[in-house]
Amino acid sequence: MPPSLTSFTDDALIAFDNLADRAASLVNPTIRLGVTGLSRSGKTVFISSLVHNLLNGGRLPLFEAVQSGRVSSVQLEPQPDDAVPRFQYEDHIRALVKERIWPDSTRAISELRITLQYQSASGWNRLFSPGRLSIDIVDYPGEWLLDLPLLGKDYGTFSEETLALAQTGIRAELSRDWLALTEATDIDKPADEMQARDLSQAFTAYLRACKSDERSLSTLPPGRFLLPGDLDGSPALTFAPLIPPKDGHPSRGSLWAMMERRYEAYKAVVVKPFFREHFARLDRQIVLVDALQAINRGPEAVQDLERALTDVLACFRPGTNSLLSSLLGRRIDRVLVAATKADHLHHESHDRLEALTRRLVDRAIERIGMAGAGIDVMALASVRATREATVQRDGHTLPVIVGTPMDRETIGDETFDGLRKTAIFPGDLPENPKWLFEALESNPANVHLPDVNVVRFRPPELDETGGGIKLSVPHIRLDRAMQFLFGDRLA
Numbered sequence: 001m002p003p004s005l006t007s008f009t010d011d012a013l014i015a016f017d018n019l020a021d022r023a024a025s026l027v028n029p030t031i032r033l034g035v036t037g038l039s040r041s042g043k044t045v046f047i048s049s050l051v052h053n054l055l056n057g058g059r060l061p062l063f064e065a066v067q068s069g070r071v072s073s074v075q076l077e078p079q080p081d082d083a084v085p086r087f088q089y090e091d092h093i094r095a096l097v098k099e100r101i102w103p104d105s106t107r108a109i110s111e112l113r114i115t116l117q118y119q120s121a122s123g124w125n126r127l128f129s130p131g132r133l134s135i136d137i138v139d140y141p142g143e144w145l146l147d148l149p150l151l152g153k154d155y156g157t158f159s160e161e162t163l164a165l166a167q168t169g170i171r172a173e174l175s176r177d178w179l180a181l182t183e184a185t186d187i188d189k190p191a192d193e194m195q196a197r198d199l200s201q202a203f204t205a206y207l208r209a210c211k212s213d214e215r216s217l218s219t220l221p222p223g224r225f226l227l228p229g230d231l232d233g234s235p236a237l238t239f240a241p242l243i244p245p246k247d248g249h250p251s252r253g254s255l256w257a258m259m260e261r262r263y264e265a266y267k268a269v270v271v272k273p274f275f276r277e278h279f280a281r282l283d284r285q286i287v288l289v290d291a292l293q294a295i296n297r298g299p300e301a302v303q304d305l306e307r308a309l310t311d312v313l314a315c316f317r318p319g320t321n322s323l324l325s326s327l328l329g330r331r332i333d334r335v336l337v338a339a340t341k342a343d344h345l346h347h348e349s350h351d352r353l354e355a356l357t358r359r360l361v362d363r364a365i366e367r368i369g370m371a372g373a374g375i376d377v378m379a380l381a382s383v384r385a386t387r388e389a390t391v392q393r394d395g396h397t398l399p400v401i402v403g404t405p406m407d408r409e410t411i412g413d414e415t416f417d418g419l420r421k422t423a424i425f426p427g428d429l430p431e432n433p434k435w436l437f438e439a440l441e442s443n444p445a446n447v448h449l450p451d452v453n454v455v456r457f458r459p460p461e462l463d464e465t466g467g468g469i470k471l472s473v474p475h476i477r478l479d480r481a482m483q484f485l486f487g488d489r490l491a
């Protein structure tokens with residue numbers, strides 16, 4: 001992002017917040033961890049399981065500080081930001097563990113502080129009092145992140161790009177009504193509230209159709225059009241792209257001018273505050289992606305995911321907030337892109353899922369010309385809802401996964417009731433994702449993506465200790481993610 005994204009006042013405010021953060025951090029060392037991903041990517045489940053495993057002494061062999069016994073206590077504490085909703089950990093974990101249902105969708109930002117007391121690994125530091133690290137976990141929708149590039153775009157550019165994209169692939173079909181309306185609109189005519197509303201509603205319907213379409217996974221800015229919250233119906237959310245004028249600038253009272261003003265208002269009241277109050281204060285970031293879902297939905301969904309990932313990673317490009325970093329000495333220095341729900345696959349495919357995601361990320365990094373330092377990629381399951389087994393068929397031993405499909409899930413013509421367990425073939429991912437991407441590039445319509453499991457399982461039943469105490473939530477590679485995200489701060 002070019003420095004012009006922020007004004008001098010923004011920078012001053014951010015600098016001020018950061019100074020305050022840093023002053024607080026001197027007394028109580030703190031790390032701000034952003035957890036993001038598009039809706040349903042698994043943010044709530046990730047945070048719930050991470051916290052549950054830390055609080056309940058989960059099996060975390062790859063998280064060194066816990067593995068070596070240096071963490072002496074873990075507890076939840078009141079978060080520092082009074083204006084941000086708390087992440088309702090207790091409710092989510094009750095759903096997951098007691099009721100064995102997935103937590104409800106959360107649609108906005110929330111925050112939780114967890115504090116670890118630990119012994120430093122180095123003898124020198126051990127001389128001082130035991131270490132203490134607070135992790136402020138911030139859960140926010142990936143859709144908000146996709147809005148950040150708008151800060152660098154004027155209304156004309158935004159309109160042009162949005163209209164161009166709406167005419168490609170599946171989108172052409174979904175945008176037909178809205179585009180027809182846009183084409184019939186005279187941008188020079190005097191501004192009219194009802195016309196603005198009609199255009200905005202047609203535009204929102206198109207955005208919604210993209211998002212819910214079976215074949216694609218698209219999420220397009222402006223992110224708040226689909227998650228309006230308390231801004232619903234406000235002028236800042238009642239605009240739409242228009243076909244830019246060929247020459248000259250439409251007059252002041254025109255429809256174009258009105259829409260342009262509202263677009264700027266959206267940036268001012270929605271995007272900038274998020275950037276300033278939340279994004280600019282993060283130290284570390286995990287981006288969750290549901291790569292399996294994209295693969296299941298087809299080639300256009302994979303390309304779409306790649307586009308979204310490119311836009312997301314561009315927000316973290318080192319040097320992008322270079323003005324910021326030089327001013328404030330603060331920048332997100334580690335980003336983890338994690339493909340979630342790996343428990344839908346047999347463990348042989350976990351590395352393949354990782355390789356495939358890495359390929360997506362590498363291409364994104366290449367496209368935005370960003371060095372790979374500080375970025376890692378993993379495949380994980382925050383909650384492992386399945387276990388592995390094998391079955392014999394026609395003299396062959398085949399890997400299967402076993403779990404309890406959710407109520408009313410179907411496989412073939414069989415419908416499940418949420419109680420009965422079943423074994424399914426999880427499907428295979430290609431060993432080398434290269435061919436997949438080459439094919440996607442040359443002829444996306446003809447690419448046949450591998451069939452992978454799409455059955456949704458209930459959360460697992462937790463094992464108990466001899467004393468009847470429930471153990472922590474089972475996971476896949478969650479400990480590796482912890483090590484990358486904050487292990488170094490417990491050295």
Ligand SMILES: Nc1nc2c(ncn2[C@@H]2O[C@H](COP(=O)(O)OP(=O)(O)OP(=O)(O)O)[C@@H](O)[C@H]2O)c(=O)[nH]1
Nearest residue numbers: 039040041042043044045102105106381382383385
């Ligand atoms: N099997 C399995 N399913 C998961 C896992 N994580 C998430 N899911 C599934 O994905 C769904 C969405 O997870 P959430 O954590 O609610 O996703 P989110 O990103 O918080 O979604 P929003 O709040 O709507 O943005 C859940 O309801 C589960 O069905 C996982 O580790 N394993």
Ligand SMILES: [Mg+2]
Nearest residue numbers: 043044105106
């Ligand atoms: Mg959520």
